[in-house]
Structure formats: C-alpha cells, structure tokens
Amino acid sequence: MTKDKIRLGNSEPKRGREMLQDIGEHVFKNEFTLRRPPKAGDSVLAFHERTVYVAGNGSSAPVTLPTADCFNEAELVYLFSIDDRAYFLFKGNHALLNLPGFSWQNNTVLRSDNPRMTCFAGFTAYHLYNWYFNNRYCGRCGTETVHSAKERALICPHCNNIIYPKIAPAVIVGITDGDRIVVTRYRDRPYRGLALIAGFCEIGETPEMTACREAMEEVGLKIKNLRYCGSQPWGLDSNILFGFMAEVDGSTDIIRDENELAEAFWVSREELTEPDSTISLTKTMIGNFKKNGFKF
Structure with missing residues (x-):
C-alpha cells in the first residue's frame, strides 16, 4: 500500500461514536402489546423488494416518511413506536402508491443517517417487512x-x-497485527466501501468460533486474543451483529477468498482516515482502531 489515506467515505465525520440504533433520549418500544390503531401523525414504511417509499435523499434533503392519514387503516400493520409516534408497515399494493413528493428509492438511502430516528425506524421496519413477506x-x-x-x-x-x-446472528472481526488491520472489499454486494471480515454463525457455533472460522475462510489467517467490542441490529439483512477485535496468530500472509472478496489487504492506522459516519459496527470498529489501536 502507498501512504495515501485509505478513506471510508467522502465527507467529514458528523457524529461521535454512536451507531444507528443509538437514538439518545428517545425511547424505542417494540412490544407487541403496545399495538394500537394509527393516528394522523404516525409514520408508514412501504417497501418493495430492496426499495423504500420516501421523500428526500438523505443528503441535500432529510429522509421523510409518509404519514398514516394518507392510507387506509386496513392496509397498515403496527410495527413499533419511538416515543409517542407509532410506525406501521404498508401491506397494500405498492404499485398504487402515488403521494406527492414521494418516490421509490433504493433502501440504501436509509444509510444516510439523516435523520437518525427515521433511518433507524426504516432499518428495523425492513427487517419485519422481509419476515412478513417471506412467511406468507x-x-x-x-x-x-x-x-x-x-x-x-x-x-x-x-x-x-x-x-x-427471524434474527440471523453474524460476526464482524477486526484482525490486527500491531498497528495494522485487515480490511476488505466485497465482490458482489452493493456496498463498495472498506469492510472487515464478517460472516454468519453456523449451526453449533458460538460467535467466537464463527470469528475464527471466517478469518481462516476469507483471508487464510489464524487469530487469537479475541476481544468483544459491541453489537448491532442490522435490519437491512435481518442480522444481529457481534463485533470482535483479534490479533493475528502466526503467518500474516493473506489468502483471499476470491468468491467473497474483491480485495483484502493490511492497512496501517496512519493510512486510515476517520470514517464519514459511525452508524455501522464496521465503521465504528475501524474508526476506533484508527484512534486507539487494538484497545476498545
């Protein structure tokens, strides 16, 4: 690698260490027993495959959800609430939606984190949308x-x-060697930024066992001294993520899984820049390594 900075995004950091689910003093309530009929100020999430029906693009304009008074109550399913606002899933015909200012956008717009509560609600609602859709x-x-x-x-x-x-457990692993860390880029996924080693827990595995297996499968490295560093619900893929930092054990030669990864390489703390946001566990872990090294 050259001494050019390895960037995680294109803009300056806009938050502290919070991830997408960290909504401050606002209260997320997912208890089914709190379900109620929709009110005019409630929000509605409408999805079709990998798209979401919103106004705004998350950059020049904040993401906005349609309100419940625009829908027939029979077409709405209660999902959860944040503070006093309830969020509902639209279960009607997506092709008939035609609200002024709203359009179908790729659900990656929810990664904009603008505003935080709307994007968190969208991630969580998409998780439930997939569950409802896949179990008709x-x-x-x-x-x-x-x-x-x-x-x-x-x-x-x-x-x-x-x-x-369904909630699928998965791990993210930061493999370190002193002041270096292994970063990757996925081969066939929409996200093209830097990533860490990651994978789903298989039958009979603990998350720690998964971390060791994925490290060997994806980059051919043995690891030791696993240190738990956080977790995160990731509704776009129906996951609950467990993050670990680890140290390489033995050889540092990377043997990349070419079916999974387009790139995998060691990068130093000096070469990394601060991430453009910390909404994801991956970016939080990389940003913390940039600042503190193996400590978490």
Whole structure:
C-alpha cells in the first residue's frame, strides 16, 4: 500500500461514536402489546423488494416518511413506536402508491443517517417487512398464514405452525497485527466501501468460533486474543451483529477468498482516515482502531 489515506467515505465525520440504533433520549418500544390503531401523525414504511417509499435523499434533503392519514387503516400493520409516534408497515399494493413528493428509492438511502430516528425506524421496519413477506405461507404445509392476535407471530390455521421473526446472528472481526488491520472489499454486494471480515454463525457455533472460522475462510489467517467490542441490529439483512477485535496468530500472509472478496489487504492506522459516519459496527470498529489501536 502507498501512504495515501485509505478513506471510508467522502465527507467529514458528523457524529461521535454512536451507531444507528443509538437514538439518545428517545425511547424505542417494540412490544407487541403496545399495538394500537394509527393516528394522523404516525409514520408508514412501504417497501418493495430492496426499495423504500420516501421523500428526500438523505443528503441535500432529510429522509421523510409518509404519514398514516394518507392510507387506509386496513392496509397498515403496527410495527413499533419511538416515543409517542407509532410506525406501521404498508401491506397494500405498492404499485398504487402515488403521494406527492414521494418516490421509490433504493433502501440504501436509509444509510444516510439523516435523520437518525427515521433511518433507524426504516432499518428495523425492513427487517419485519422481509419476515412478513417471506412467511406468507406455512413452510410446513403451504397454507396461507394469519397474524397472531396475542404476539408478534404468524400462525398457520391448518397445522398450527407458529412462525416468529427471524434474527440471523453474524460476526464482524477486526484482525490486527500491531498497528495494522485487515480490511476488505466485497465482490458482489452493493456496498463498495472498506469492510472487515464478517460472516454468519453456523449451526453449533458460538460467535467466537464463527470469528475464527471466517478469518481462516476469507483471508487464510489464524487469530487469537479475541476481544468483544459491541453489537448491532442490522435490519437491512435481518442480522444481529457481534463485533470482535483479534490479533493475528502466526503467518500474516493473506489468502483471499476470491468468491467473497474483491480485495483484502493490511492497512496501517496512519493510512486510515476517520470514517464519514459511525452508524455501522464496521465503521465504528475501524474508526476506533484508527484512534486507539487494538484497545476498545
């Protein structure tokens, strides 16, 4: 690598160490028992595949959600609330939405973190949207599912199969060698910025075991001295992420998994710049390594 700075983004840092789910004094309430009919000031999340129906682009204009008074109540499903505002999922025909100022945008607009609560709500709602969409029919007998009246669950009226929201555990690993860290770029994913080693927990694994396996599979490195450094819900992929810093154990030669990664290389703290934001656990970990090294 040259001594040019390795950038994580194109703008100056705009927050402290908060991640997307850190919404300050605002209170996120996801209890199903708090569900209620929509009110005029409530917000609605409408999704279609990887798009979301919003106004604003998150850069020159903040992301804005449509309000519940623009919808038929029968087409809305209660999701959660933040403070006194409830958020609902639109379950009607997406092709019929035609609200002035709103348009279908790629859901990556929610990564803009502008404003924080709206983008956090969008991430979380998208997680539930995928769960509802992917479980319209019972995986056991194929019957169309119905909503439970007692809890957040879908029920098969034929075989009584109960389906709860899926949360997939995954790990992120910062592999260090003194003042160097391994960074990567994904091969076939929309996100093209710097990343760390990452992967899903498999059956029978602890997150620590996953970290060791993914380090070997993705870059051919053994690791030691794992140090837990945080977690994060990541609704765009239905994940709960566990972050670890680790030290390389033995050889520092990288053997890249070419099917997963376009790039994988060592970079020094000096070469890194501060991330443009810390909304993700990955950027938080890289930013902390830039500032503090292996400490967390």
